[in-house]
Amino acid sequence: MSDDARDRSWWRSAVVYQIYPRSFADSDGDGVGDLGGVLQRLDHLEHLGVDVVWLSPVYRSPQADNGYDISDYTDIDPLFGTLEQLDELVAGLHARGIRLLMDLVVNHTSDEHPWFVDSRSSRHSPRRDWYVWRDARPGTTPGEPGSEPNNWGSFFSGSAWQWDEQTGQYYLHLFDRKQPDLNWENPEVRAAVHAMMRWWLDRGVDGFRMDVINFISKTAGLPDAPAVPGRPYANAFELFADGPRIHEFLAEMTREVFAGRSGAYLTVGEMPGVTPEQARLYTDPERDEVDMVFQFEHVSLDTDPLDKFAWRGLELVDLKHSLHRWQDALAERGWNSLYWNNHDQPRAVSRFGDDDPRWWAASAKALATVLHGLRGTPYVYQGEEIGMTNFPFTSADQHRDVEAVNYYATVVQQGLDEREALTGLARVGRDNARTPVQWDATAHAGFTTGRPWLAVNPNASWLNVAAQRDDPHSVLAHYRTLIRLRHEVAVLVEGRTTLLLPHDPQLWCYTRDDGRSRLLVVANLGREPREVPLDPSWSGAQLLLGNLTGTPAVLDAADLTLAGWDARMYLTRS
CATH class of the missing domain: 2.60.40.1180 (Golgi alpha-mannosidase II)
Structure with a gap:
């Protein structure tokens, strides 16, 4: 291990807290959480004892995917506040001994980002090759279904290609059509991303959580994926995940962005589908790629691989074997991230525990104990520290997540089982994680004085921070103790x-x-x-x-x- 890598080992005994700002706390009454709300709740983070805050995207964005579609990497969306407030947040966290991790989304941008606006303006634009453009499939009618350059499907339903009438080509979007994929094969793209990352570090940010970062290197030629009978578009995961140049790109990023800086930063790679063997390479400190990965194996066990909303139940033995497989694989080299919840997952108490009020608190604490006792860096997602549960969704119009909305529309369009779809959305939909944090028993749980963008869980009347803060037997007190033990008990770390x-x-x-x-x-x-x-x-x-x-x-x-x-x-x- 290099001296610089050794200096960065502080995060082995750290605990990270994720803030999804839209749902954390609202300071101006518009019903959407913001940086002002985060600033008002810094004492809660200090009281909890966490070392790092991971802030989900607050960049300028049209909000097609709740901020994961970025139109300006170096500005704050007015929905969330100002750049000055971000600076105030950095200072406020640092004063409390807490570091700030920004969410970095560079597999794709918004279609309203100046880079893409320029790229889309003409086939001769200097930035044309900054994104992935292709002609229609030979022998087809451009713009019609089946004419796409390949058969790749989007994570958000439909084709992964969008026809652009103005320039007569398709562009790739693995997610929403308003999220075009950047072309990482172009060195100008990589240089622009590196410059942006350095800009944030110079501003005082302490590192990055990198969204779907293992998608940035696609298979050369973008070939068709194996077709699925009855489905017009295929799951092309093996053709764009962990691609041929991914390790080269990540090592280059480390050299270009972090070389010569102090060792206080942290890099976390969100990597869907990554295997333990691949994670050993990504997190090997000698390779200088990322410090740890976010993997999804254990949170994919209860759903169909081809349909994440087709819930199929879970056996505890399978969950144990999954997490301990990762413990064994990274025991000697590399590092684990430990989590039950994040902004893309349903609430752990409802998923893996028991949200019956008779067992709710004990199961929330039991799940926390099991997770925080493992080797790796634990993550606490907002509201997890008080045992927040899934929302009692009963209808499609209660959902706001673009993935859920598109999925249900496809189910209706194809005449599939709507009741079964609603059950799946209620169990594992992302909106479960995005209901507002329950601060107290007042109107809208103390989240906002206005109308919340997503309804507050009705159990906020008794399940909230205020009810637990001074209770030594609360879920909140249990999390505080687990975090303290991570700092004090050496065997928990190594x-x-x-x-x-x-x-x-x-x-x-x-x-x-x-x-x-x-x-x-x-x-x-x-x-x-x-x-x-x-x-x-x-x-x-x-x-x-x-x-x-x-x-x-x-x-x-x-x-x-x-x-x-x-x-x-x-x-x-x-």
Whole structure:
């Protein structure tokens, strides 16, 4: 490991908090969260004890995909505030010992970005090759279905190609048609992105979470993907994910953007479909690509690979095996990011836990205990620290997410099962993560004085920050303790992970060992009590944290029974 890489190891004991600003806090009453709202809630972040804030996009944007369609990388959208407020946020966080991670979206831009406006103006534009333009398929009628350059489908339904009447070619958009893909094969594109990143670092930002960054290198020639019977467009994932030049592009980014800077920055690569073997390469400190990856294996187990809204249930054994496969793969080299929630995932308590009010708090704490005990950098998504749950969606018009809206429209158009579609959207739709943070029991949960852009969950009347802040047994207090332990207990940072009882359908148990201390995590992820068989050497271990009152302070390994949703951490010296 290089000296610079060693200097950057601070993030191994850090905890990251993600803010989705649209839904965090609204300071001006327009119903949309903003930077002013974030500034008003900095004391909550300090109280929680987090080390890094990941801020979802606040750049200038038409908001076709809630800010992930950027029209100006070096300005703030008026919806969220001003550049001066962003500077104030950097200063306010730094004063509290918290770093700021900006969300970087450079696989694509908005179609309203000046780069694309120029590229679209003429086939002879100097920036024409900054995006991916192609002629219609030979022998077809340009602009008609089936004339697209290849059969790639968009993540947001339909073709991944949009016909441009003015210049007579198609442009590629893996996401919404208003999100054209940049052409990373063009060195001018890469240089422009690097310059923009340096601009933000010079402004005081401490790093970047890079959206779908493993999509920036596509397979040469953009060939057709294998066709799917009954579907006009195919899943071309293998042709644009982890492409032939991806490692070259990321290493170049590190050299051009971060060389010569202090070691306080952090780079996180969101990489859908990445395997543990690939992640070892991406996060190998000797390669200087990214510090950690965001992978999606464990949050894809309960849905159909060809239809993310076709919910199919989940077995705990599969979830354990997935996360521990990543623990084993990155045990010696590389690094894990640990998360249950983010802005693209439903709420963990409703997905993996038990959101019945009788079990809600215990299951929220149990899930937190299991995740934060693993090796890697934990992420807390806004509202997760109080155990926010899924919204009780019942109709299509309650959804705002472009992916959900397009999906339901396609279901209706194709005459598919609308009830089944609504069930899937309610279970795993992204809007579950985007309902406003529940600050208190006042109107609109203290999120806004206006009408919120997305409805507040009705359970905000009892599930909110104010109700938990001074309660030592609350979900919030449990998260505060887990974050403190991450900072104080060395084995939580570097200890090797060993899964116990791998095939048990209800118990999640594992150990951590760094040669000096041993940590035991035991959790019952179900309502029925369970006995836990343990090695006798664990007798006498001290309780670090439990999620239920009355938990014995010293472990008796010969007689351990966990109540429903009972989770504990024990520590002993090797």
